[in-house]
Amino acid sequence: MGNRGIRVCAKVVFLLVLGASIGFAAPPPAPPEIMLYAAASLRESLQQLAASCEKGAGTTLVFNFGASSDLARQIEAAEKADLLFSADEALMDRLSKAGIVEPGTRRTVLSNRLVVVAPKDSLLVVHSAADLAAAAVRRLSLANPDSVPAGKYARAWLEKAGVWEAVKDRVVPAVDVRAALSAVESGSMDAGIVYATDAAITQKVRVLFQVLPEEAPAITYPLAVMRNRPDKGLAIKVEDCLTGPGALELFRSRGFIVRTSAP
């Protein structure tokens, strides 16, 4: 055991401690953070709105994007969200019943539509839900149809059209709607069902079919302030910003249907 060995050990320890101190180093004084848990389909829109809402409300926004169903479960396990922007009213109802949502702050802000997409070079033609039962669709990409809102909406549409039984064995479930889109983009799926706003963010897929709103379940996005949190005043300011005229205009430009409902 030479001294050389000990010196190298000391260096390793030093590097570990250095790494730790970089990680622990206090950031410059920042405004209080507001945790915004949001449906995966809202990612680009909210990131684009972040700067102006942070400035307007005097806060730093921390995003947690994911399937609304995962976000709801995370909030049920630990109330770490100040705001939840969900893609599913039923999930928000569940949190309301559990007493996690601040009463009077819930608003239905947006609506969306489903589309059938395929990889850009696909030759598939879809005129109706029934066409998804064709042999050419061997793998159909959906957000998990048992839990994730986008998948549940897609499943409800297919059930209503009477083709769910025929296609359900071809469904490849994804963790959220963006993962379902990404699987289609990669070319490994024959088709997928995502929101119109998801299809609009990529050049790698082709929209084969737009689901008529009257044939699909109502798709709405509720936003609410969470109850047991320290900075509710700030959270309400952020909510106001996200439902203000500028934000609604941006949502509209990204293909969302604006459904303003006052709290």
Next chain:
Amino acid sequence: MTALLISLKVSVAATLVVLPPGIALGLLFARRQFPGKSVVETLAYLPLVLPPTAVGYLLLSLLARQGPLGAKALGIDLDLLFTWKGAVLASALMALPLVARTARIAFEGVSPRLEGMGRTLGMSPLRVLWEITLPLARRGLLASGVLGFSRALGEFGATVIVAGNIPGKTQTLALAIFNDIQIGQDVEARRLVGITAVMAFVAIWVSEWLQSQRRNSK
């Protein structure tokens, strides 16, 4: 780059958290015989074999608001779930078997006769541990620390359940890679894979080198 810093922070903290119990268990397994030892050993090594998601789910159930270690039961909020501290806990638990095993091997490499001599010379058990056992086992113990660090660095399954995947808060390299693949950002995913590969290479290389030094020194 934030993901790299979070990964370093979480892995270093997890290593510091896991080393004391890991080394204590290693010493216990190497030196003591007691009834039920094999059961305790099996329990300590369990995270090595259990799917990380199973460990994550157990932790989540324990720490959830309504769980036995949750805010309701304890009266205080440990503030572990969906924070970086939760990631530390998950990674530390997943690293425990590797640390305990490596520490055990390190202690088994120390001749009990040397410890016996120390005691014959009138040293207290604590002094024997401090001045004979630990110094002789130090390379192996360092290696166990490096291995624990590497395991924590690669931890995914338990972390994503206990700490979520929150960019800038709990999103470590492993989680960031998963996220980038999910949303189809291949370039970014490849970059992060490169970074983790380099870090893993260095960690394994150091650990192997430490262990080979231990063998040569005998």
